Amino acid sequence: MDTVLRPPPPFCFENTLSSVTSGNLSRQWLKWKKSFEIYSKACELSKKTEDVQVSILLHVIGEHCREVYEQFTDKITTIKGLLEHFDKYFLPTKNLTIERHKFFPRGQQEGESVEQYTFELNKLAMTCEFKDLRDDLIRDRLICGLREDSMRERLLRESETLTLQKAVDMCRIAEMSRMQAGCIKQEDTIVDCPNVQPVVHAPRKLPLALRDAVKNKLDEMLEQQVIAKVEGPTDWVNSMTVVKKANGDLHVTVETDHKPLVSIIKKPIASAPARLQRMLLRLQPYTFELVYKPGKYLYVADALSRAVAPADSSAPPEKPLDHLEMEAQDSETS
Incomplete structure (x- = not known):
């Protein structure tokens, strides 16, 4: 041998x-x-x-x-x-004071994992002759030397039943969870096809009987962050269809000629990309329908997108159709 x-x-x-x-x-x-x-x-x-x-x-x-x-x-x-x-x-004569002075100030360094930090503390403790207090002192130094304050606070709440191994396990799980969360914590974006031209759909008129209900429903969805209010112009503006449900509630149907958006919304959460999972989870409690309709069948929007702007820009802007309709109804009642 x-x-x-x-x-x-x-x-x-x-x-x-x-x-x-x-x-x-x-x-x-x-x-x-x-x-x-x-x-x-x-x-x-x-x-x-x-x-x-x-x-x-x-x-x-x-x-x-x-x-x-x-x-x-x-x-x-x-x-x-x-x-x-x-x-x-x-081996020179060991000075316990010096050896323990190396141990107690040792904190977690930048980029150092909890596993590696605990390993270094164990190496320093080997020459400190802590005897029966070894695990307890390593645990205490681990808690005090952590760089993350939130993890230290969590360990301190478990101080009565906390052992060294339990503290290391909790820190390891927290590190893994933080890394996994970082993979999915991205802004949810939809990438448009470069060969698809944006379309702006014109707003549709609503019956007077549904206007208050639709406004309340939109305010509710806005408050719950299902939708977001946009103040300025955007490349895409989709039509919205309002349908009254059997129970009296409103069912919102959004028509779009951007077909990939429909398939994205219908994806199962488990198979969706990480950047879309948060968006799909937030939409789970709400009832709405997103349907695809080719742009040529969205007649009002298609016509307006092809319309030529008037040459005389100094002419006063025309009133919207729904505003004219409301004035006509007011004149009839009077």
Whole structure:
């Protein structure tokens, strides 16, 4: 087995002041030592004699560390004793105050996930000797160090029954939900075909008996944000047909010669694109019908779209037909 498994590379280090004070030397040594322990267990080095184990370690550790070994004054006959001597050389005396000072100010960095943040806190806590309070202190540091205030407030409301694992799970679910919501939180837009010319339909006259009811219905739909009031000119203006239902309510039918709009409205929510799902969900509580009619059969709108504007722009504007109709009715009643 030992001839097949590749041993860890020789341990190379820089024994400088900055390397020692920053903790890089001790971290590098602990990583290499862990790699050698895995190699030793996989190759079953424990079945060999102590002299052979010591020789294998000195061979694998490299020339730089063998020079350190020659400076040891004690006679070392076991691999455990040799590793302990290297620990004393590479691992400085641990200062708990400094180690815990690295842990407590650690906050979540920009772009760092909660999973990675918790992993870094666990690494820092390994040298702090928190013992039985380890999970509780990591949980508290996780809550205090989160960048998102709303998530911190939610965790604080669960403080009595909140464990470290539960806090991490809640944060992970919140992150996933926020990412998924960002995928569908887009403005709902309808892309027109470039070869279709916009059409402006003329307003239709309404019977006097239905005008108040239609106005109330439109105000209700406007308040519920089913429709939106447009003050200025637009490229498309569709006709609206009002039908009185059997229960006395009004059923609004919108006629359009923009055929793709009809298929978009009839799409099932589950199969609709994410950018249209919000619009379809908001339309669910309301009753209306959108029907397609070719532009040539929308006679009034088609005629007006083809009409030529009068040459004399100084002439006073004509009154709308519905206004003339109301004046005629008022004159008849008087």
